[in-house]
Amino acid sequence: DCEYRPVDVFEAWAPVNIALCKYWGKRDAALNLPVNDSLSVALPDKGTRTRVTRLQGESKDIVFLNDQPVSEADGFYQKVVAHLNLFRLDRGDRFRIDTVNNIATAAGLASSASGFAALTRATAGVQGFNLDGKALSILARVGSGSACRSVFDGFVRWHKGEAVDGMDSCAAPLSQVWPGLRLGVLTLTGAAKKVGSREGMARTVETTPLYSAWPAQAEADIAILEQAIVDRDFELLGVTAEHNAMTMHATMIASWPPLLYWEPESVAVMQKVWQLRKDGVPVYLTMDAGPNVKLLFESPVEDSIRQVFPDVEVVKLFP
Ligand code: 2P0
Numbered sequence: 001d002c003e004y005r006p007v008d009v010f011e012a013w014a015p016v017n018i019a020l021c022k023y024w025g026k027r028d029a030a031l032n033l034p035v036n037d038s039l040s041v042a043l044p045d046k047g048t049r050t051r052v053t054r055l056q057g058e059s060k061d062i063v064f065l066n067d068q069p070v071s072e073a074d075g076f077y078q079k080v081v082a083h084l085n086l087f088r089l090d091r092g093d094r095f096r097i098d099t100v101n102n103i104a105t106a107a108g109l110a111s112s113a114s115g116f117a118a119l120t121r122a123t124a125g126v127q128g129f130n131l132d133g134k135a136l137s138i139l140a141r142v143g144s145g146s147a148c149r150s151v152f153d154g155f156v157r158w159h160k161g162e163a164v165d166g167m168d169s170c171a172a173p174l175s176q177v178w179p180g181l182r183l184g185v186l187t188l189t190g191a192a193k194k195v196g197s198r199e200g201m202a203r204t205v206e207t208t209p210l211y212s213a214w215p216a217q218a219e220a221d222i223a224i225l226e227q228a229i230v231d232r233d234f235e236l237l238g239v240t241a242e243h244n245a246m247t248m249h250a251t252m253i254a255s256w257p258p259l260l261y262w263e264p265e266s267v268a269v270m271q272k273v274w275q276l277r278k279d280g281v282p283v284y285l286t287m288d289a290g291p292n293v294k295l296l297f298e299s300p301v302e303d304s305i306r307q308v309f310p311d312v313e314v315v316k317l318f319p
Contacts, residue, residue, distance in 0.1 A: 010125030014117030015047040036218035047114035116143030117150035137170035184295030238284030
């Protein structure tokens with residue numbers, strides 16, 4: 001069905017997601033095709049709201065991020081324009097983008113995932129394209145790999161696919177929910193400027209001998225995580241997610257030049273988490289391409305977690 005009904009304004013929302021099995025390494029950088037499948041969980045109330053407004057008589061797109069204009073020289077502006085190019089029907093199509101994240105960048109929750117997912121939904125909406133979840137996920141992926149997972153709520157698996165054109169590389173939601181599951185976000189201060197994921201992944205794939213072990217590890221971890229979710233086996237979920245994150249970081253550290261996203265405070269948090277576990281509190285950690293640590297636990301131990309980490313922001317992952 002090729003019928004579409006363009007409108008003047010369309011608004012969309014997408015959540016950020018945290019991977020329990022990480023996306024790390026591309027087989028195609030232009031299309032953001034990953035080496036391995038990944039599995040994430042969405043943060044229901046944290047993410048990006050994006051409004052796309054059709055412009056009349058403008059020669060360029062206009063972009064506002066968190067109510068501030070973004071200059072054409074900014075890398076973010078250029079990534080947004082490149083993404084809009086996927087949706088333009090003729091050369092006259094120009095848009096104003098208003099995108100707002102309700103999460104501080106410093107929290108280390110990747111806003112590029114929710115940002116490109118929301119931009120994809122909103123632009124498809126303003127153009128009147130009637131796209132299903134798979135098509136939205138593929139388009140979001142071209143903007144930023146992890147954005148393909150932010151098209152859906154809850155547990156989401158990104159299937160790496162096999163096709164060279166990427167038409168089978170998209171995410172799909174799992175049916176299970178886990179009402180007691182919690183994510184604790186610990187925002188560290190004084191974080192050093194990091195190497196972006198894009199550059200970091202390329203460096204890891206090119207320079208780390210350990211990387212050859214990663215794809216099989218990730219595939220095994222995904223299968224275990226899916227089973228842990230079906231069985232609601234928290235220990236198996238936590239062990240597998242933490243081990244997966246540490247394995248990803250091991251490949252980064254073994255890169256050259258070394259890629260160490262950890263700060264001294266990150267290590268201090270890890271040691272507290274491991275001590276908590278020794279003391280009988282089931283809590284596990286995961287980390288992404290930054291110094292912040294995210295905790296995984298279930299609702300009954302929330303008070304014990306807060307005693308050790310008074311600044312933790314606790315997110316309920318399912319209704
Ligand atoms: C993840 N990360 O699975 C992994 C774990 C960071 C560490 O997905 O180049 O911003 O836009 O495809 O999606 C961050 O990578 O990279 C990421 P691009 P993206 O969440």
